[in-house]
Amino acid sequence: MKDKAIHAAIEAATWAPSVHNTQPWTFAVYGEEIRVRADVERKLRVSDPQARELFISCGAALFTLRTALRAEGYEPIVRVLPDPDRPALLATVRLGSPLTPDEITGILAGEIKRRRTHRAGFTDLPVPDRLVERLVGQAAAEKATLTPIRMPEAVDVVAALTQAAQRVQSGDRAFSLEVIRWARPPGSSRRDGVPADAYPRKSGQERFPQRDYAHGHDWGTTTDQRMSTATGIVAIMTTPGDGHHDWIATGQALQRVLLHASAYGVSAAFHTQALEMYQLREFLRHELCSDEYPQMIMRLGITFEDSRGVRRPLSEVLD
Structure with missing residues (x-):
């Protein structure tokens, strides 16, 4: 069950938004720990030399991973930038205590693959x-x-x-x-x-x-x-x-x-x-x-x- 939850959460995390849809991340699994790493080969070296947008993209993937794990019934235990000697290791996420997903978690998890970046104008309908x-x-x-x-x-x-x-x-x-x-x-x-x-x-x-x-x-x-x-x-x-x-x-x-x-x-x-x-x-x-x-x-x-x-x-x- 835990292996299934881990793989489902990682697959969901790949649907996070990223600059130019570069998807600049990789994941590694060690037991019940997921490691979120930056794929520096996908960094925009001209427009993003400091990797600011790369880190933002990977942060979006991290939140998606957290949400998906909760939807799978586990509390994520997150450490951001856990090892100064490995700057590409952006976070570790361990499976914590089992939980029953609440309604909001279920709704957010349902939007992970539905969400799209828009690249045009909007209708005149107001946002409340x-x-x-x-x-x-x-x-x-x-x-x-x-x-x-x-x-x-x-x-x-x-x-x-x-x-x-x-x-x-x-x-x-x-x-x-x-x-x-x-x-x-x-x-x-x-x-x-x-x-x-x-x-x-x-x-x-x-x-x-x-x-x-x-x-x-x-x-x-x-x-x-x-x-x-x-x-x-x-x-x-x-x-x-x-x-x-x-x-x-x-x-x-x-x-x-x-x-x-x-x-x-x-x-x-x-x-x-x-x-x-x-x-x-x-x-x-x-x-x-x-x-x-x-x-x-x-x-x-x-x-x-x-x-x-x-x-x-x-x-x-x-x-």
Whole structure:
């Protein structure tokens, strides 16, 4: 029973979100202990030289693992960064006491494979304020701060910085080649990267531009975007510090927020371009984030579109 729970939890963890769907993690099992490790070969060396986004991605996988183990009936006992001599070992998770999963755990576990990253505009349907406040509380439970940007002027600033960063990165050959590496053409059999059907040919959301995964090709879906052009709620996730522990905490908070949002039919779009440029990130930190470190910029909204998720098989990520 325990072996089955461990393998089910690891398989669930592979469905966590990751930058460009790089899936930069591996898992190893030693008895009743699961080790979560960073796959540094999948690090974005141009846009993420410090591996901040890699750690956030792995933190999301860690929270997914925790949730799946609870759904399987075991309390996870987690140690983050347990060995300073092995920096790629991000966490260990041991099976604790048996438990009866509560209703919320069951709901979150059910959203793990259903959740999708959105890469276009949203409908005009509002996200209820009570739900937004609940999501703020979920982030706080993982020691991160989720701040909805309510002032239109502040939203304009975040949008302008995103546009500026996207233009600079699009004109930088090294940045562009890195995005191209993780863009999947139509019909590709790869199980990582961003599929061509995961974004529209025209996003309808030029205010918050997405990456140019099509890079000049006629890729993307032809879904009618006329009803999906709203920005949604812009929010920034921050932490007091900016080290490995903070990045892993961000990933856990992010996935906790995303699974709760998905349970209410709310999707998220991510915009990390400005956070990959030091000067722009520092501007955001001082001017909009009360000197906390911005770790993620996202939009939350409602969409009726669906996309196919792709993940590497367990055999590729499990030692």
